[in-house]
Amino acid sequence: MPQVILGLGSNIPPAKENIDRALAALPALGIVKEVAPYIISKPEGFENQDDFVNTVVILSTPYAPMPLLKKLKTLEKELGRTPTFKNGPRVIDLDILFYDDREIFEDEPDYFLMVPHPRLHEREFVLKPLSYILPEYIHPTLKKPVYRLYRELMKKKGCPTCRIL
Numbered sequence: 312m313p314q315v316i317l318g319l320g321s322n323i324p325p326a327k328e329n330i331d332r333a334l335a336a337l338p339a340l341g342i343v344k345e346v347a348p349y350i351i352s353k354p355e356g357f358e359n360q361d362d363f364v365n366t367v368v369i370l371s372t373p374y375a376p377m378p379l380l381k382k383l384k385t386l387e388k389e390l391g392r393t394p395t396f397k398n399g400p401r402v403i404d405l406d407i408l409f410y411d412d413r414e415i416f417e418d419e420p421d422y423f424l425m426v427p428h429p430r431l432h433e434r435e436f437v438l439k440p441l442s443y444i445l446p447e448y449i450h451p452t453l454k455k456p457v458y459r460l461y462r463e464l465m466k467k468k469g470c471p472t473c474r475i476l
Contacts, residue, residue: 320404360400387404
């Protein structure tokens, strides 16, 4: 079965429990292999909102990329996510970060999928938890291991802004 890396995030209280509920539902989509430590991060983009809780998960799944994305979006709705605005508050956010070592671009009328996630290398709240469980994983497009992407980001940003929950 393909190995998929998912990013999970929430900033509508109770954020940690929202992530826990999403994790409890993931076995319906495959086998959860590992869960990274939860990270607390400041919001990006729209900053007038609560801090986020984020983690990443390794999932073995029988689903192809687009069907998996559709199932994740259905799960978000089942867990209470309603549309707000770009970078706005959310009960749960489920993103496909990596799908094996493939590069994927699929565009359908209601769904858009680009893997690896296009801004992953700019997001401390993704790279920090990812570096705990897959530090040596090579980004298929950038051809660098996760730990190096995290280190490069920290050099650019300065000190880390995320902390472990």
